[in-house]
Amino acid sequence: MNCTESRKLIEAFTDGELDLVRHTELEEHVRTCDACAALSKSSVERRSAVVSSAKRFTAPESLRASVRETLLANGMKAAAVQARAPRIQPFLHYVGLAASVAIALGLGFGYGVSRTRSGIVANEAVANHLRSLQANHLMDVVSTDQHTVKPWFAGKLDFSPPVVDLADIGFPLVGGRLERIGGHPAAALVFRRKLHVINVYVWPQSDGSAAPSSARMNGFGVLGWSEAGLNFAAVSEIPEDDLKGFVSEMRRRTASATPNPSQ
Amino acid sequence: MEALEPPEPQSFEELMLPHMDSAYNIARWLLKDPHQADDAVQEAFLRALKAFARFRGTDGRAWLLTIVRNTCFSQMRANKRGSREEPFVDELHGAPDGTAMENAVAWTEVRSETLNKALERLPAEFREVIVLHELEGMSYRQIAAITDIPLGTVMSRLARARAKLEAGVALVAKEETLP
Numbered sequence: 001m002n003c004t005e006s007r008k009l010i011e012a013f014t015d016g017e018l019d020l021v022r023h024t025e026l027e028e029h030v031r032t033c034d035a036c037a038a039l040s041k042s043s044v045e046r047r048s049a050v051v052s053s054a055k056r057f058t059a060p061e062s063l064r065a066s067v068r069e070t071l072l073a074n075g076m077k078a079a080a081v082q083a084r085a086p087r088i089q090p091f092l093h094y095v096g097l098a099a100s101v102a103i104a105l106g107l108g109f110g111y112g113v114s115r116t117r118s119g120i121v122a123n124e125a126v127a128n129h130l131r132s133l134q135a136n137h138l139m140d141v142v143s144t145d146q147h148t149v150k151p152w153f154a155g156k157l158d159f160s161p162p163v164v165d166l167a168d169i170g171f172p173l174v175g176g177r178l179e180r181i182g183g184h185p186a187a188a189l190v191f192r193r194k195l196h197v198i199n200v201y202v203w204p205q206s207d208g209s210a211a212p213s214s215a216r217m218n219g220f221g222v223l224g225w226s227e228a229g230l231n232f233a234a235v236s237e238i239p240e241d242d243l244k245g246f247v248s249e250m251r252r253r254t255a256s257a258t259p260n261p262s263q
Numbered sequence: 264m265e266a267l268e269p270p271e272p273q274s275f276e277e278l279m280l281p282h283m284d285s286a287y288n289i290a291r292w293l294l295k296d297p298h299q300a301d302d303a304v305q306e307a308f309l310r311a312l313k314a315f316a317r318f319r320g321t322d323g324r325a326w327l328l329t330i331v332r333n334t335c336f337s338q339m340r341a342n343k344r345g346s347r348e349e350p351f352v353d354e355l356h357g358a359p360d361g362t363a364m365e366n367a368v369a370w371t372e373v374r375s376e377t378l379n380k381a382l383e384r385l386p387a388e389f390r391e392v393i394v395l396h397e398l399e400g401m402s403y404r405q406i407a408a409i410t411d412i413p414l415g416t417v418m419s420r421l422a423r424a425r426a427k428l429e430a431g432v433a434l435v436a437k438e439e440t441l442p
Binding site: 047051057071075 | 274275276280283284286287288291292300301304305308309312313367368370371373374375378379382393394396397398402403418421422425428429
């Protein structure tokens with residue numbers, strides 16, 4: 001990729017809107033081109049200034065009440081339980097993106113959310129999870145068959161992620177896609193739990209990266225572990241106990257599916 | 264994805280009311296007036312309730328914000344009634360990229376008030392994409408759906424909006440140093 005092409009795409013790049021192929025190309029270009037690296041850095045700084053400094057208005061309680069009243073008067077059925085969902089923090093999205101860009105550029109990362117490496121990975125895993133839900137880019141390969149999903153990754157990744165199905169215990173495999181975690185290509189395996197999505201990220205330990213520490217952020221649970229030279233991170237909004245149950249069953253089946261972990 | 268334990272089928276209250284803050288934020292930034300924003304949010308929720316039977320998608324927030332922004336733009340047109348109406352032409356508002364490096368703003372030192380003032384001065388179409396993207400965390404694709412413009416236009420409009428915001432921040436900062 002040359003500078004002319006790079007400049008057209010640099011904002012989409014720092015916005016995390018490029019497909020994986022072009023993202024990787026741009027990442028490589030930015031690594032070797034000081035001018036484009038500077039553009040990328042200022043683009044990240046500008047966005048984080050806007051994200052952190054622009055005022056985000058919240059609805060006053062009086063409006064909240066009067067809207068509800070108007071709606072009820074106009075035929076809205078009152079829900080049995082009045083649930084007010086937590087507002088998704090777009091900030092988290094940017095922390096993840098900024099982290100990956102910062103890592104790619106070899107910059108320091110000082111947002112203060114978590115400065116540990118595994119903490120950044122957890123942030124990034126949650127940000128990827130959120131983006132997969134928001135951008136309608138949940139799956140590159142759609143299949144409930146592990147024997148379709150596993151070969152799909154062959155040739156796209158330099159490792160082979162173990163793929164198991166957990167449909168019998170209520171976590172059907174629905175597909176997979178390519179992602180990046182800590183600057184390394186990763187497999188994302190997509191499972192469902194009723195209406196919820198569980199993303200499991202798998203990437204090799206070879207580059208010295210670690211699995212994330214387990215964490216709960218903005219209502220999303222992250223469970224990380226390492227096995228047979230691979231890092232795993234499961235991310236979902238399902239209750240913590242469900243996620244733990246899912247992970248322990250997945251580990252058990254992965255272990256029995258790969259009798260020789262050194263392969 | 265919003266509710267932890269969504270009962271099914273989901274009602275209007277469960278799918279739409281949680282996005283009240285997003286709706287209000289867009290309305291405040293577009294209309295720049297708390298009372299008008301209140302009215303627009305009220306009206307938008309009422310319109311959304313009436314149209315709810317037609318909601319088929321999974322992205323309730325994007326669906327609701329489409330109605331909110333359309334309500335706000337109608338209100339802005341009504342405010343300006345009498346003055347000639349002109350369609351928004353992105354190209355009349357500067358190049359999408361280029362000049363940014365020459366008088367680059369030191370973003371890490373920009374004050375909130377400066378930034379908010381500069382954002383407020385942007386044309387509504389530019390303000391809108393910045394608020395949707397940076398404050399509401401919407402993807403290009405979602406913004407294209409909400410504003411009903413092509414994906415490529417979202418990209419270039421956002422680029423122009425950011426360049427213009429950068430110039431605006433520099434200008435406001437300069438004004439602030441004047442006595």
